[in-house]
Each structure stands twice: as C-alpha cells, then as structure tokens.
Amino acid sequence: MTAQNEPAGITPGWSLHPGALLRQVLEARGIRQSELAERTGLTPKHINQVVKEIIGISGDVALLLERALGIDAEFWIRADADYQAYSSRERAKAALAEYTIWAKAFDLPTLARHGVTSQNDDPVHRVDKILKFFGVASPEAFEQTWQRPRVSFRRSQAFTVLEQNTALWLRLVECSAEQAQVPRLRVSTLRSAARAIRGMTNLTITDGFATARAALAEAGVVLTFVRQVPGTRVCGATWWLGADRPVIGLTERNRKPDIFWFTLLHEIGHIALHPRRTTFLDLEGNSDDAPEQEANSFAEEMLFPGNARDLIARATTRQQLLLLSAKLGMGTAIVAGQHGRLTGRWAVGGSLRGTITDEDVNQLETTCPIKLHDSGGPTAI
Known part of the structure; x- marks a missing residue:
C-alpha cells in the first residue's frame, strides 16, 4: 500500500x-x-x-x-x-x-534455571510461557496431553508425587533429547553397550556418564540428564520421541553412584525388553509390577554376571569389598551398594559408596544442554 x-x-x-x-x-x-x-x-x-x-x-x-x-x-x-x-x-x-494458581504448582526455580520463565514475569505472563513450553493452550489440554496418555506413570504407594513437576522434568529431558542426533535403534548394539557399562562404573560419575552417552548413541539411544525437580521422586525415565528413537533421562536422586548406574541399566532393560512407544518412569518406592521387575533383573544381570552377587554377599570387610571390585572389574561404589542391599550391613562398605556432588550435577547437566525457542518455548517435536 x-x-x-x-x-x-x-x-x-x-x-x-x-x-x-x-x-x-x-x-x-x-x-x-x-x-x-x-x-x-x-x-x-x-x-x-x-x-x-x-x-x-x-x-x-x-x-x-x-x-x-x-x-x-x-x-x-x-x-x-x-x-x-x-x-x-x-x-x-x-x-x-484464571490459571495463575495452576501455574504456581510448578517449581519456579526450575523454570527460571532453564529459561522457561523469569523471576520478573507477572503471573499472567508466566502462565502463557508455561503453556507454550508444554505446547498446549490450557491447563485442561496440559492434563490431556501430559498427565494422561504421555505421563501415565504408576503412583507410588509410599510417597506423594507432584505430577505437574514430573511432567516439567520430562519436558525438560525431552527438550534436551531433541538436540541429539542418533541412528536408528539397534538392540544388539544396545545390549553390548549395556554389558560395557560395568567397566564404566570405575570412572568418575561425569566421565562415566559421558562414555555411556556415547556408547548408547551408537546404539540409537539418546541418554540425557536433568537434575530432579522437587517433589517428583524420579530416578530415571524411558520413553520414545519416535518409533525408533528411545530416550533415557536420569536424575541425581539419592545422590549415590550405585543407584545412578543401576537406574541407567534398568532403563536400558525397558528398551531392550518391552514394547516400543511405552513410557516408563522409575519412581522411588515403586517397582512391584512385572515390567519393573524384569528391568531390575536385566540391570542385575549386566552388573553382576555369574556368581558375583554371591561373592559380594559373603564379603565381611571393607578390604574384601575393594578386592572384589578389582576382580569383578566394576566400581567400588557398585560393590559396596550391592553388599549393603544383600546383607543389610551398610556400615561395612558405606564409605565406599561415594556421593554425587553438586559439582557433579552441574557438570552432568552442562553436557546435556536444553535449547528453547526465542519465544520461550521448546524446539517443536
């Protein structure tokens, strides 16, 4: 004109x-x-x-x-x-x-840390950003999209789980996974990577994670890490971005390397054993159904082949646990943690279990960046 x-x-x-x-x-x-x-x-x-x-x-x-x-x-x-x-x-x-109360249920520090919202947002603007982040138009659509079909996790019998924050954690993991480029899933290569993880547990948690991430990428699996969101009690999760693109997300829940590595192998077990496009959330205190038990058995087989568990259970001193760790070719934290679970005598190897530190968490999250659109929303799926 x-x-x-x-x-x-x-x-x-x-x-x-x-x-x-x-x-x-x-x-x-x-x-x-x-x-x-x-x-x-x-x-x-x-x-x-x-x-x-x-x-x-x-x-x-x-x-x-x-x-x-x-x-x-x-x-x-x-x-x-x-x-x-x-x-x-x-x-x-x-x-x-009208949705501001709904928005308050999300952990605001987590939203701010990842740039979804900022501390200076007014309540209405914050609602708008959260809805865009999840790719929905209303809280009702959020429930239909995220809390029913996509996040149909089993409720823990022991703890209350904040479902909105669980969906927040999953969306952050999804955004992180979208940045990774991997080939189509090859289950045989995945099983080989799973067997190699036992040796990776000898590395620091950050080096071991980076090594496992590379090995799983070769098998067609995206491995990522996002620190836990308060109230979620999530150790890890497995789901699919596409028909042949599985994703494993981990947190630092419990801060113990033996739990971290076991959770990773547990999630690999879901991919290797169970139907595709099925979401599995590993929640603390919630492992009673058949798929969870099967994934646990898979993880135990990968970490403790043959009579390894019997040998660990018979150990009675810290020095014996250290020697077993060297003979079995796995990290002392794994051996110590398993000994405590098998015998209940946590004092014997408690000092060997180690701790995932705040610095570890920061480094792990740095290796798995989350990229948002300029508008505040995630890259479209």
Missing part, C-alpha cells in the same frame, strides 16, 4: 477499532455518515454500527470504502485484522489470569 492512499495523519493502530479510524477520516473531511452511506450504497445503520465500533469492516466493505474515500481496501482490512488480533489477545489474557 502506498503512503498517498492512507489517510493523512492516521495510522492503523493494533489496538484501535477500524470504526474509530473511519470516524477520524469522516471528521477530518467533513463527511456525514449519511453521505458516506449514499456513496457506498451501504445503509446508514451499517455505517453507524461501524463508526460506533459495534461491527468491523469486512473485505467487501473495505472495497466500497476504497472507492468512496480513495483509501486502499488493504488499509481497512489490515486495521480490522490488527484489532481482531488485539481483542483476541486481550480475551486470552483475561482467561490466563
């Missing part, structure tokens, strides 16, 4: 009804509403309803105004579209205000 075909001194504002612009044009030119009705062939009532901002300007009416006033139809069409978009946003903003 050329500048000479816009009314002088009048620019269509996104918050202005097109009737207000038409009123300004008529006043500037000294044209009565009845005269404009005669020029356009529209009824005086129609012109009056536009001027009073009761109705908008359609494409057909915009063409009539172009002929009668010499102002391009595109001007009126754009003005009407801008105002409709503005009005829709204002109505949506009013609706979002």
